[in-house]
Amino acid sequence: xxxTLRVAGAAARVQALSLLRSPATAILVFIxxxxxxxxxxxxxxxxxxxxxxxxxxxxxxxxxxxxDSLRDAxxxxxxxxxxxAQADRLLRRGRIVAAVEIPRGFDALVGSGRTxxxxxxxxxxxxxxxxxxxxxxxxxxxxxxxxLSLPAISVRPRLTDMLAQDTGYIAYLAASSIxxxxxxxxxxxxxxxxxxxxxxxxxxxxxxxxxxxxxVLIGRLAAAAGWAALASSVSALxxxxxxxxxxxxxxxxxxxxxxxxxxxxxxxGLVGVLLRRTLPITPLILGITLxxxxxxxxxxxxxxxxxxxxxxxxxxxxxxxxxxxEHACHGLIVTPEPLWSLYAxxxxxxxxxxxxxxxxxxx
Amino acid sequence: xxxxxxxxxxxxxxxxxxxxxxxxxxxxxNEVRVVFGDLVALDGLTLSVAPGEIVGLLGPNGAGKTTxxxxxCGLRVPASGTARVLDLDAVKSPRQLRANIGVVPQDSGxxxxxxxxEHLHFAAALYDLRQPKARIEGTLRLMGLWDRRGQRxxxxxxxxxxxxxxxRALLHDPALLFLDEPTLGVDVQGRRALWEHILRLREEGRxxxxxxxxxxxxxxxxxxxxxxxxxxxxxxxxxxxxxxxxGVALVLACASATAQVAASLRARADVxxxxxxxxxxxxxxxNEAATAQIVxxxxxxxxxxxxxxxxxxxxxxFLALTGKALRE
Ligand SMILES: Nc1ncnc2c1ncn2[C@@H]1O[C@H](COP(=O)(O)OP(=O)(O)OP(=O)(O)O)[C@@H](O)[C@H]1O
Ligand SMILES: [Mg+2]
Numbered sequence: 001x002x003x004t005l006r007v008a009g010a011a012a013r014v015q016a017l018s019l020l021r022s023p024a025t026a027i028l029v030f031i032x033x034x035x036x037x038x039x040x041x042x043x044x045x046x047x048x049x050x051x052x053x054x055x056x057x058x059x060x061x062x063x064x065x066x067x068d069s070l071r072d073a074x075x076x077x078x079x080x081x082x083x084x085a086q087a088d089r090l091l092r093r094g095r096i097v098a099a100v101e102i103p104r105g106f107d108a109l110v111g112s113g114r115t116x117x118x119x120x121x122x123x124x125x126x127x128x129x130x131x132x133x134x135x136x137x138x139x140x141x142x143x144x145x146x147x148l149s150l151p152a153i154s155v156r157p158r159l160t161d162m163l164a165q166d167t168g169y170i171a172y173l174a175a176s177s178i179x180x181x182x183x184x185x186x187x188x189x190x191x192x193x194x195x196x197x198x199x200x201x202x203x204x205x206x207x208x209x210x211x212x213x214x215x216v217l218i219g220r221l222a223a224a225a226g227w228a229a230l231a232s233s234v235s236a237l238x239x240x241x242x243x244x245x246x247x248x249x250x251x252x253x254x255x256x257x258x259x260x261x262x263x264x265x266x267x268x269g270l271v272g273v274l275l276r277r278t279l280p281i282t283p284l285i286l287g288i289t290l291x292x293x294x295x296x297x298x299x300x301x302x303x304x305x306x307x308x309x310x311x312x313x314x315x316x317x318x319x320x321x322x323x324x325x326e327h328a329c330h331g332l333i334v335t336p337e338p339l340w341s342l343y344a345x346x347x348x349x350x351x352x353x354x355x356x357x358x359x360x361x362x363x
Numbered sequence: 364x365x366x367x368x369x370x371x372x373x374x375x376x377x378x379x380x381x382x383x384x385x386x387x388x389x390x391x392x393n394e395v396r397v398v399f400g401d402l403v404a405l406d407g408l409t410l411s412v413a414p415g416e417i418v419g420l421l422g423p424n425g426a427g428k429t430t431x432x433x434x435x436c437g438l439r440v441p442a443s444g445t446a447r448v449l450d451l452d453a454v455k456s457p458r459q460l461r462a463n464i465g466v467v468p469q470d471s472g473x474x475x476x477x478x479x480x481e482h483l484h485f486a487a488a489l490y491d492l493r494q495p496k497a498r499i500e501g502t503l504r505l506m507g508l509w510d511r512r513g514q515r516x517x518x519x520x521x522x523x524x525x526x527x528x529x530x531r532a533l534l535h536d537p538a539l540l541f542l543d544e545p546t547l548g549v550d551v552q553g554r555r556a557l558w559e560h561i562l563r564l565r566e567e568g569r570x571x572x573x574x575x576x577x578x579x580x581x582x583x584x585x586x587x588x589x590x591x592x593x594x595x596x597x598x599x600x601x602x603x604x605x606x607x608x609x610g611v612a613l614v615l616a617c618a619s620a621t622a623q624v625a626a627s628l629r630a631r632a633d634v635x636x637x638x639x640x641x642x643x644x645x646x647x648x649x650n651e652a653a654t655a656q657i658v659x660x661x662x663x664x665x666x667x668x669x670x671x672x673x674x675x676x677x678x679x680x681f682l683a684l685t686g687k688a689l690r691e
Pocket of ligand 1: 399403404422424425426429431469576
């Protein structure tokens with residue numbers, strides 16, 4: 001056992017040297033996850049506060065009260081004051097999603113209890129956004145009516161939020177992307193370091209050593225996991241400082257990275273041992289990981305999704321990593337399974353994949 | 364092409380009976396058969412290496428040399444037959460066996476981004492050598508790699524890489540070495556240097572099984588050469604004995620018309636093989652008695668200016684055994 005550990009340690013050291021000396025691979029796992037994070041958030045940005053042109057034809061208290069109501073409607077309008085001609089132009093060019101026009105005489109009409117016509121134009125080329133805007137507009141009107149105690153509208157909504165604070169789409173996604181970084185970096189590096197042993201023609205030589213190839217591969221995987229943990233930490237820093245995502249439980253954040261990376265590296269290592277070629281590793285891992293990641297509650301808690309998809313996502317370490325990360329960053333419990341079980345599953349996956357690598361190395 | 368010298372006859376004249384099967388051999392392969400699907404890679408191969416002996420496996424590509432090595436090291440399990448190495452069953456490949464053999468694989472199996480020193484340091488861990496520094500230094504110095512110890516392998520010449528592979532195989536002081544084409548792709552000077560290292564292994568009392576495509580290499584290094592083709596040893600004997608068995612070759616220098624000379628000699632029953640170059644025809648007679656008649660026949664076609672009797676090389680032996688030229 002001690003010899004095995006010593007060999008694994010030597011292999012890990014050699015692997016760390018190799019990683020330091022082949023910067024392409026080493027840097028790839030740093031850049032790839034951050035890039036994916038940026039990619040995902042680009043999708044997200046468009047669905048957030050809808051850029052809306054605000055055409056204010058009079059400068060009166062009720063007009064301003066209406067604008068405030070628009071602002072306060074949930075996650076909806078990014079209001080940009082402009083004149084009508086500019087609003088028309090920007091709408092046509094697709095730079096804004098909607099335009100609100102508060103007409104001259106608005107204050108007087110509302111004050112005298114008459115109907116004021118507020119023109120509201122929606123560019124419904126992006127259905128998602130158009131729907132957001134359409135839903136938010138009546139909400140804004142009802143907020144306005146409530147605040148001004150207007151008699152004609154008697155809506156008195158009483159919403160109770162389950163969670164103390166809202167978690168924005170970006171903030172939620174960014175937290176899950178740390179798990180993605182850990183899975184991708186771990187699995188790709190794990191796959192590369194084991195497959196390389198065959199590609200370099202050294203696997204057979206290692207099998208001739210008294211302790212065999214198993215401890216060598218396991219040592220290499222340990223180095224790969226360490227490197228991947230570093231890379232994922234960079235992603236985590238980008239998320240916490242760049243995207244201003246709170247790290248509610250920093251120790252969980254670190255633990256989540258370690259558990260996810262180790263499980264992913266062991267699984268990647270298994271893929272490498274089976275394929276024995278480095279070339280297909282990166283595309284294959286990306287191809288397997290990304291769909292599983294998206295299905296595993298990366299964009300929203302996935303408990304409302306279809307049953308099959310939900311169970312399928314349990315196959316990927318991303319599912320467990322995302323669950324841990326959402327709690328670590330936002331204090332959210334997004335999986336029906338308890339938090340501790342997510343760690344347990346990752347540990348179990350890591351152990352069995354490592355055992356399997358050791359077993360297959362003997363063939 | 365007629366194969367005038369039957370294999371059986373040749374084997375009985377020049378093989379060394381009694382060696383195979385005798386006890387105390389470091390390698391003992393008996394009727395080993397290895398198949399890959401439909402392909403029979405080793406077809407009942409029998410081979411032995413005595414302590415302190417260098418035995419060469421010589422054969423064309425695909426003859427089964429590397430597969431033979433693999434069986435000896437326990438990397439390949441034979442479908443039938445037995446493989447005993449250092450008095451241990453190679454198939455079960457116990458740690459004990461692995462700790463006492465050193466292997467230079469056909470493709471050196473080096474990591475391009477690591478240095479020679481790092482390779483040996485890693486190998487020392489693999490073989491559980493304690494305080495390996497002195498031993499690593501000694502081995503690197505022996506192989507003339509000490510000055511290059513910190514350089515990445517990707518920047519070393521092919522010959523240096525082969526020396527490094529040999530250094531790694533020697534680090535744990537094995538009694539038995541398997542060298543798969545140790546000088547593959549190495550230039551003439553590099554080969555000579557490697558040969559010296561290999562010959563020294565024998566002086567140190569180690570046994571070596573090596574494979575080669577090079578005929579001169581087998582002659583220079585080996586106590587015995589096993590000529591392999593299609594997964595079998597055709598013959599196993601000392602290089603000198605093999606040469607004796609293959610008879611001599613005549614090199615006739617002709618003033619002109621070498622092509623006609625060659626063509627007419629090829630038609631003769633007492634000629635085994637004819638090769639021609641610009642002004643020479645190289646002929647191998649079935650026996651020495653035929654020599655005079657062959658020279659006379661050639662002289663009748665074109666003036667023969669000189670006749671030289673040449674020792675046969677291993678290519679001639681191979682040709683005599685298999686009826687085909689050895690592909691190098
Ligand atoms: N892993 C394998 N799978 C299938 N066939 C194999 C495998 N290894 C070897 N062979 C086949 O077995 C035969 C013997 O191969 P081997 O590598 O032992 O030849 P060799 O004498 O070492 O040739 P070379 O001089 O080219 O190294 C060849 O026909 C080869 O194609
Ligand atoms: Mg070979």
